[in-house]
Amino acid sequence: MRRAWYQGSIEEFCRSSSGAVLGQLARNSTFDVDQSQIRAWNEEIEILRHQLAGLPGWIFLEFAIPRMGARADAIVLHEAAVYVLEFKTGESGPTSWAREQVWDYALDLKNFHAGSHHAWVVPVLVAAEAVPGSLDGVEHDPDLVFRPICTSPGSLRAVFEAIARRVRGAAIDPVSWARSVYRPTPTIIEAARALYANHSVEDLARSDAGARNLAETSQCLESIIREAREGRKKMICFVTGVPGAGKTLAGLNLAARHPREASPFHSVYLSGNGPLIAVLREALVRDEVRRRRGRGSPVSKASVLSTVKAFIQNVHHFRDEAVADPGAPAEHVAIFDEAQRAWTAEQTARFMRQRHGIKNWSQSEPEFLLSCLDRHEDWAVVVCLVGGGQEINTGEAGIEAWLEAVGSRFRHWHACISPRLTDSEYAAGRAVAMASAWPNVRLEESLHLAVSMRSFRAENVSAFVKALLDCDRAAAERHWERLCSTYPIVLTRDLKTAKDWVRKQARGSERYGLLASSRALRLKPHAIDVRVSVDPVCWFLNDRDDIRSSYYLEDAATEFQVQGLEVDWACVTWDADLRLGGGGWEHYDFRGTRWCRVASPQRRKYFVNAYRVLLTRARQGMVVFVPPGDRSDPTRLPEFYDATYDYLRRLGLPVLD
Numbered sequence: 341m342r343r344a345w346y347q348g349s350i351e352e353f354c355r356s357s358s359g360a361v362l363g364q365l366a367r368n369s370t371f372d373v374d375q376s377q378i379r380a381w382n383e384e385i386e387i388l389r390h391q392l393a394g395l396p397g398w399i400f401l402e403f404a405i406p407r408m409g410a411r412a413d414a415i416v417l418h419e420a421a422v423y424v425l426e427f428k429t430g431e432s433g434p435t436s437w438a439r440e441q442v443w444d445y446a447l448d449l450k451n452f453h454a455g456s457h458h459a460w461v462v463p464v465l466v467a468a469e470a471v472p473g474s475l476d477g478v479e480h481d482p483d484l485v486f487r488p489i490c491t492s493p494g495s496l497r498a499v500f501e502a503i504a505r506r507v508r509g510a511a512i513d514p515v516s517w518a519r520s521v522y523r524p525t526p527t528i529i530e531a532a533r534a535l536y537a538n539h540s541v542e543d544l545a546r547s548d549a550g551a552r553n554l555a556e557t558s559q560c561l562e563s564i565i566r567e568a569r570e571g572r573k574k575m576i577c578f579v580t581g582v583p584g585a586g587k588t589l590a591g592l593n594l595a596a597r598h599p600r601e602a603s604p605f606h607s608v609y610l611s612g613n614g615p616l617i618a619v620l621r622e623a624l625v626r627d628e629v630r631r632r633r634g635r636g637s638p639v640s641k642a643s644v645l646s647t648v649k650a651f652i653q654n655v656h657h658f659r660d661e662a663v664a665d666p667g668a669p670a671e672h673v674a675i676f677d678e679a680q681r682a683w684t685a686e687q688t689a690r691f692m693r694q695r696h697g698i699k700n701w702s703q704s705e706p707e708f709l710l711s712c713l714d715r716h717e718d719w720a721v722v723v724c725l726v727g728g729g730q731e732i733n734t735g736e737a738g739i740e741a742w743l744e745a746v747g748s749r750f751r752h753w754h755a756c757i758s759p760r761l762t763d764s765e766y767a768a769g770r771a772v773a774m775a776s777a778w779p780n781v782r783l784e785e786s787l788h789l790a791v792s793m794r795s796f797r798a799e800n801v802s803a804f805v806k807a808l809l810d811c812d813r814a815a816a817e818r819h820w821e822r823l824c825s826t827y828p829i830v831l832t833r834d835l836k837t838a839k840d841w842v843r844k845q846a847r848g849s850e851r852y853g854l855l856a857s858s859r860a861l862r863l864k865p866h867a868i869d870v871r872v873s874v875d876p877v878c879w880f881l882n883d884r885d886d887i888r889s890s891y892y893l894e895d896a897a898t899e900f901q902v903q904g905l906e907v908d909w910a911c912v913t914w915d916a917d918l919r920l921g922g923g924g925w926e927h928y929d930f931r932g933t934r935w936c937r938v939a940s941p942q943r944r945k946y947f948v949n950a951y952r953v954l955l956t957r958a959r960q961g962m963v964v965f966v967p968p969g970d971r972s973d974p975t976r977l978p979e980f981y982d983a984t985y986d987y988l989r990r991l992g993l994p995v996l997d
């Protein structure tokens with residue numbers, strides 16, 4: 341991706357004619373340039389030439405922010421600061437949305453662009469009706485990012501002059517800055533939007549030395565697909581990775597690169613995670629409608645949705661269509677996200693009997709889905725994206741069911757397996773050992789994603805949470821020492837304090853939300869009722885002014901609504917369904933009027949995994965709220981909570997007043 345469509349020194353920019361600059365912007369543009377865009381560019385150029393004349397520095401126009409699938413109008417390097425400029429000169433005045441937009445761009449540069457890590461970053465919104473105020477009191481945060489400045493076109497130069505008097509440091513080298521590595525860690529929603537808008541996974545993947553590059557895994561999967569097609573083979577591959585490592589992103593990348601209409605390798609992304617499917621589909625539809633309407637193309641949400649549905653499908657709907665139609669599916673490549681959560685034969689049989697009236701069903705979901713792709717006479721590929729420690733519901737077969745299906749019915753298939761599939765969290769060691777004796781099996785090191793991308797501040801969050809939930813205090817303390825300077829986790833027993841903390845941390849459009857276990861039934865005195873249905877689309881996508889959005893901190897999303905998704909800042913509530921006892925974690929269901937001890941080992945695992953999901957949703961930090969309990973309420977006695985709180989506090993988590 342070309343980082344900017346125009347770049348040069350301020351001196352060169354001011355000497356050039358508007359036509360020359362416009363010509364370069366138009367030649368490098370990736371979309372058709374209409375007259376309204378030319379007028380907007382021309383107005384911006386004239387403002388900048390007048391306001392920047394005589395200043396030293398460098399300018400970049402239409403600078404790419406690929407994590408967000410967008411471009412900043414202008415970046416100006418002047419002295420020791422990076423100025424991010426967004427023009428809204430055709431509007432009546434600065435809006436909160438525009439202010440958030442330019443702030444987001446500035447935060448993106450600070451967090452993901454190496455050349456901006458240690459620089460002052462100044463977001464500036466240029467609006468026609470903005471009323472310039474005093475610049476003496478403009479605040480900046482400890483990471484040297486200023487709070488957004490709103491100014492009129494005629495007062496822009498005053499901003500540069502005022503900031504230059506306040507910042508310290510050497511002038512930024514424009515050549516070095518422009519060549520700096522961009523290492524984004526997008527949310528899955530941002531990634532899906534960018535991929536659907538034809539960005540490549542390389543634009544979105546980290547490139548840290550020593551990290552398992554997401555692009556490498558994507559290239560390996562592409563190679564396997566080509567091998568299958570050219571060799572007329574049936575192949576199944578298993579991709580593993582730590583939580584947040586980008587397994588879903590790798591799957592979405594495959595589906596986006598090979599849409600049904602345009603590729604002989606056309607693929608479909610499948611997931612049984614209903615909330616994830618709903619959120620991604622709605623995000624893609626809203627983004628595509630906005631993009632097309634911005635280009636002057638009339639389009640309806642319904643027409644866009646039909647295309648998006650072919651790209652991302654619910655695995656259960658895919659299965660039901662295959663039951664009704666015995667022919668081969670349109671797709672030759674099927675990507676199954678969270679493949680370990682596919683249903684057992686018993687769960688599938690129960691569903692088929694109750695929903696479709698089909699009796700005597702004998703196949704597990706993995707076995708049936710493989711049989712669907714096996715209907716192709718020439719070739720097919722199944723990509724299983726495998727998460728560890730994420731099982732949160734009954735009837736999930738685990739990854740062994742896929743390998744057992746291959747071993748019993750599809751031995752003519754070739755298997756490419758991540759060598760980490762034998763790790764304990766995937767619970768597939770026995771099946772992998774059995775599969776290793778098959779003639780058509782090989783290990784592919786590139787099919788494991790070793791580094792979490794969910795938190796760009798700290799890559800050891802999942803390890804810390806695992807040690808915490810394993811009650812391995814020594815390991816948890818070691819991981820916390822690595823985390824604490826870059827990834828804040830704080831502890832409180834007051835819910836209002838917790839909510840105030842996350843609100844204060846968030847900048848720009850950074851999303852925060854309230855999380856709770858689906859079994860946290862005694863948080864009702866704190867106005868948290870997990871029995872109230874939460875719409876994940878509204879919760880994850882709607883703005884601050886919508887009471888259904890996560891920003892309101894009123895509706896708590898459970899592990900079922902947030903699995904596979906994330907927020908920037910999380911307020912995690914911890915009820916008495918999982919509490920610390922003398923021998924480790926104790927697991928309780930609330931039935932009727934009292935807590936009941938859970939005996940089933942399988943159900944106990946679901947309780948722990950629910951908190952594993954909740955504690956790994958935040959990209960930037962979280963606050964954990966453990967209620968104080970109430971001696972007058974036998975369902976909320978302080979001893980139900982105190983040991984858990986003390987354990988977290990002894991690990992070193994700071995306590996909020």
